[in-house]
Amino acid sequence: MTIDRAVLERHGLKDDEYARIVELIGREPNLTELGLFSVMWSEHCSYKSSRVHLKTLPTEGPRVLQGPGENAGAVDIGGGLAAVFKIESHNHPSFIEPYQGAATGVGGIIRDIFTMGARPIALLDALRFGSIEDPRARRILRGVVAGIGGYGNSIGIPTIGGEAVFDESYQGNPLVNVFCLGIARHDALVRGRAGGIGNPVYYVGAKTGRDGIHGATMASAEFDESSAEKRPAVQVGDPFMEKLLLEACLEVMATDACVGVQDMGAAGLTCATSETGSRGGVGIEIDVALVPQRETGMTPYEIMLSESQERMLLIVKRGREADVERIFEKWDLHAVAIGHVTEGGRLKVKEKGVVVADVPNTALTDEAPVYRRPMREPAGREELHRIPRESLQALPRPSDALFTLLSAPTIASKRWIFEQYDYMVRTNTIAQAGMTAGVVRIKGTPQALAMSVDGNGRFCLLDPRRGARLALAEAARNVACAGARPIGATNCLNFGNPERPEIMWQFAEAVAGLGEACRALGIPITGGNVSLYNETDGRPILPTPVIGVVGLIEDASRVVTRVFPDAGLDIVLLGASHGELGGSEYLHTVHGLTRGLPPALDLTAEGALQTLVADLISRGVARSAHDCSEGGLAVTLAECCFESGGVGATITMAGTMSDGGVDRLAATLFGESASRVIVSVAPDETAALLAAARDAGVPAAALGRTGGPTIRVTVDDSRAIECSVLEAEGRWRAALPNWLDDRAA
């Protein structure tokens, strides 16, 4: 077969990329070799458009044991233990086949964690769907939730939190970003690198089939009407197989018999062999005829490119083969030696002894193209930043607006979703899904880890740099609200087609903003994932960087949640309100507008606030803590009352409005100014709390008290909101079930 324009197009390779391949290997590649390059040089595997920007992110810190470049990042949590975590997207497969797409997304990130030698102990999901009014969006949501549950529940790793956000822009392109965290001893961390000439290369786990061929390439293209035909490129998950692999691999790693381990995710065997080889500076030679196969007549091309799930590659120490095989046999898994480590840095693929591909490892990995794609600030940003006063003529009563917001799917209770996840297995979960952050204790220590994933696509559309800063700040604030100090972050950057200069500009601005926030708050990025080409029929999603932050809690017994624990407590607002409505859920839900400037963020003030909140919680002063985000102060206050058994709240405050504001009352109640947290405190400790805030330079105001059956908010001496807690909570609880239960579609 000759390699012509059509063949290149099918492989997603451009003419100049092909020329580069010829130059790198010194001849024309055969079709198998072309396949290897096409997956490894895909956007998904090579980060060719994003790499120059990602390099600017801070990745180092005193706690960082492993930064980006491995299967997952790792940070020190003391006592010789490490938290190993990463977030990854599975957006495209979840659109094509929601259940399997989401399930294999969970499976993929879990493999990344245990590949590092860590025992996975918690999962989070950041989900984005189209308007809930669209039956297709509801069908995708049901499938994604069932798929996440089906995989995570079976393998026995609790899904302890996450977020689900709804916006029209995700209609043809939902986002499924899965975060996993594991625990390992420092000295037991395993890297994905090959070493030791002559060491055998083992293939373990499920057999290889024709599923998922060119999955990585698919994830690097836009969607159109024909995308549904790409269903065969979505893999099928088998959580039981992964459970066996997880237990067997951890058992093998504990024996010190292997040099390196790599999972076969995107680009399958090709990626696992070339990456372990290039990281270790060695070559790998395998014979595909030895690879266990599920189907007959598979070509070397298909075997190398298959993305069948639940497979691992192990580089085993020579002489320890029997130890490794015995453990896999215990778990009824086959471990097959398919090749060995060689000198010279080449990936040599044979079929029954005949060489079918022979290329330098580094040509596939380090030598992949790097693009500085053109960027252009989108036109009309000034207009976007103006909130059109004229479209806000008929303002609803604040109590009505509050109820509308509480029923909005982005704000409403996510119980319908998280009750389909086993969030308790392993008996470590001390703050479950639905709280500000998920928290798991670490048995055998007094510690706990808090984690949160956050991102606001509307903020990022309006101002990507500010939006990304706000995303990192919110995720860190959320873990602080459980009493934790942030120790590391992972990012999942979901954007449209990077070949459009406006999208590339959004991406670059967002990464720059993320870097600023990370540096200012002292939180390193230890890894992550980029998902581009999130467009259908030329309509891009909102630029959506999702940030996962992990925080350390020294005393697990001090953990608090957002819920007011009792009546008769003082309610204190920490942080300053500026009455900013830009990009708010209020503007979107009540007025149908995505306009204005996102809230300003002073990173110094943010850092001071987070330190103060974690400190107040660890000293037992703050009895609950909840950050103000979507829906502003009014929604935040209501959420503090929900699931408390009907404890209400009465507060009084002065109104505020920013320059571009439109309505003082709405801006005060529903504006989403950053760096604010509502805490509750016993009245005899309020003075001490306010003094601590003053010392920390954090604005603080005692606004009122918990108790009574109602939520009452007075602004500028007039009653703005008065409603029953139970009625408000009923609306908040019922919204998702009303959309998702008992409907044919």
Next chain:
Amino acid sequence: MTFAIVVFPGSNCDHDAYHAAKHVLGQDARFVWHKEASLGDPDVVVLPGGFSHGDYLRTGAIARFSPVMSAVQAFAAAGGPVLGICNGFQILLECGLLPGAMLRNRDVKFHCELVGIRVERTDTPFTRACAEGQVLQVPIAHGEGNYYAPPDVVDQLERESRVVFRYANAHGETTDQANPNGSLRNIAGICNATRNVVGLMPHPERACEPALGSADGLLIFKSVVQALAERGALQAAGR
């Protein structure tokens, strides 16, 4: 006292049962791999929750063929206390130690939540320390926990007072609303005719510490410790 916790390849609540028995209750506990032919010499056997062999076919359907199950059958036949939790309950149904079967939850969704279960009988080794009618707050986490048995079998269970737990609200009322999965007559747990084998869908091992939201489940573990101590005392007195 020694708890033997049977580990199938897809068990995932084995460590939770171990933690509850060993670290919360302070008893001895050890794992027994499903390929073992012997249980050792335990005082109590626990079949933990999880997805024993993937359970794609029917929950627990393959686990009954694991070598260890003959030993579990023999242990039960000799009067030894056996507790099946969630998937462990499903395995007890499949291997015939308990009657009935599990259907998918009536809304065909997986459910993870804290539920109330009313203690119907205190004359089993696993409810000895409970009060009759007491409502325990214990979590469920399952997709197939909708208990079913033919009417004559359920009638027999009722006649022989072998329904040990029923889903109930905080007031102890076994309402339809308190039934999370559609189980016949709100049945959450049952025992065998000799009352030493108990299976239940809720997870008492997840409710043994206040930090986890409830410590009510500890009563079930304490019960068996108390029951065995009483039996030991009786045997010593009779000797």
